[in-house]
Amino acid sequence: MKRFAELLDRLLVTPSRNGKLQLIAHYLRDTPDPDRGWALAALTGAVDFPAIKASAVRGLMAARVDPVLWALSRDFVGDTAETASLLWPEPEQAPQGAAPTLGEAVESLSHSTRIAAPAVLTTLLDRLDTAGRYALIKFATGALRIGISARLAKIAFAQAFAVSVDSVEEYWHGQRPPYLPLFAWAIGEAPPPRTDEQPLFRPFMLAHPLESEAVSLEDYVAEWKWDGIRVQIVHVAGDTRIYSRGGDDISGSFPEIAGSLPFAAVLDGELLVRGSSQGGEAGGAASFNALQQRLGRKTVSKAMLADAPAFVRLYDVLIDGSEDLRQLPWAARRLRLEELMQRLNSAHFDLSEIIVAKDMAALAQIRAGARDAAIEGVMLKHRQSPYVAGRRAGLWYKWKREPLLIDCVLMYAQRGSGKRSSFFSDFTFGCWDGDPDSGAELLPVGKAYFGFTEEELKFLDRHVRQHTVAKYGPVRETDRSLVFEVAFDSVHVSKRHKSGVAMRFPRINRIRHEKPAHEADRLDALRTLVS
């Protein structure tokens, strides 16, 4: 645990990507199995002890620290694990045994029940110092949040053992922590793990945002970017799985899809729910809100299947039967996908339409007209592009719609977490429910915690501290003097909000220092934008 704790602390104070890669690579080379595998699992978010949740940690602390002092401390520190590590009372008697290793911690945590977990955790915490306690809690609750992406950890693994990162991605997904076969392969002591016997997730191909690049429709093909969930459907030997962007298995929430791919294939598409707002009345899809109702359910009722039937709009095919198509150009894969579509049930699958436009200017017009269809934008894919993991320059672009803009007034602020701990960086803003000069009030319309620069964040933090008029626990109410221009992708009717509307992807576009609050927009302006 000491080495892992050191790794976490050094990663925290190492801003450069290369520095982080070196630290992780060093650790992976120099630490024995199974500890290094467990650390890798933690860095890639693959650790899960069902018996230990953040609530177990809060429960332990509630028995040791006054709830008000805990809440004030947690709010200041901005991280539950760190707060607990700092407030944990040192044991009265010297603990028995040396500090536990990661492997030992896994051993005792994985065998404990939900009832026994607090006692097991206590014994481990008593044997550690502050840094060790922090590392253990982060590890056990499975939420590191230290700004290391799974991708970065895999690159570090590849660097540590001089193997290609594409191979690491490919072999990764069939493996479970502590990844002993993966390490054995990487150090040259075993053949690579097999990938053709299980319904494994393959890394998605992703797109760069289109900025100033010159793109010609002779080389690129255009498709809609649908506002659903990007999924991969995999069938191997009678077993079908649906994976989300991050490789999470969401088959259980969508049984109608999982049951309708009866042959071996790996497909890429957008999961949507039938409706009329995306893609027109016939064969259309509902807004993202409808899809949200179906997410994260362990059991799906018949009513739900009838009211919100899901389907997949197919973008691509990676594997057909036993043939890996990923090296073929996009155009050839598209033909294979069209052939394959004839064998699929059209109730659950359709093909992503190719947008026909004579040039980029024409496409821009089509894209601008797509506002009402609640489409996120347009995808541009190079006709010759192979299917490769991650974002590769020049192959795929996403060309999002221009955002909608509205001027809102800052109403409440809360401190952020992680690197924004202590900064007031979560903002709730509102619009007027009528004419502010005739006594109209501000109603909250949304919340945003990004879009601003570091400099603007410092300004906003200072503004909140100087303009606080009331405190509700961690929430500060401000004097409603500051206007933001808020950018958002779309706005929907919502019964859950007093304002009756909910924005999608709101962010602070700029601070309108010059604009008086009573000139901010009214709710009516937002309602006319409802899609």
Place this chain on the structure above:
Amino acid sequence: MALRYGVVSGANPAAYNEPIAIGGGVTATFLPAGHVLGSAQILLEHAGERVIVTGDYKRRPDPTCPAFEVTPCDLLITEATFGLPVFRHPPIAEEIARLLATRIANPKRCILVGAYALGKAQRVIAELRAAGWHEPVYLHGAMEPMCRLYEEQGIPLGDLRAIASVQKSALAGAIVICPPSALNDRWSRRLPDPITAMASGWMRVRQRVRQRGVELPLIISDHADWDELTETITEVDPTETWITHGREEALLRWCQIHQRKARALALTGYEDEDE
């Protein structure tokens, strides 16, 4: 005072523990606060009523200034800079030992320690000397006048050298003290591959370390930590406690739990976290 604020006309130096009549039957007495050299609590007395304003203070031993004196009073007005139970400053010897260990592990790099120019810098230097470090300590220009003043006041700080006077090559393996604001400044680029360290009580919290961009956090503070704040209230045992300048709410809560009469004084403009 003149060094910090410029020469103020009409100001009279006062000694510790000598009551001064300030009119209206009130006397004021300065008592050592243990914060930095010359820091004081103020005891106000009127018709048998006693009020103490702690100002900034600490209870840890500090070779550069006289220790905080516990004095009974009716009303205690205490600071609360580190008024949260997460703030527990480790013994300074441990932090100095980490600094020296880092220096030994990186003989080619210099260690740049950000420390507040009044008090913190001199305390770090004095503690380095106490730990057996007798090499020259190099100073950023802003540090020199205060260090000189401390030495004039009889606090030896050993071999101090102005950084402006030395070659870059001479600084490999050196310890350099600068104000926190200079840590990530252009100024520090002239140093040989510096390891940035910061001596501050805020270094107890990881995200503060990260926000500061510090590689070697040293938890060294001239303010009382949570234990010192609460123990001081217990020892002074006032009838009432007013809390100001920092995280008042948590200390107020502690007073409630321990059935002490207390209130928070909300002073505006004091919510910065420099130390």
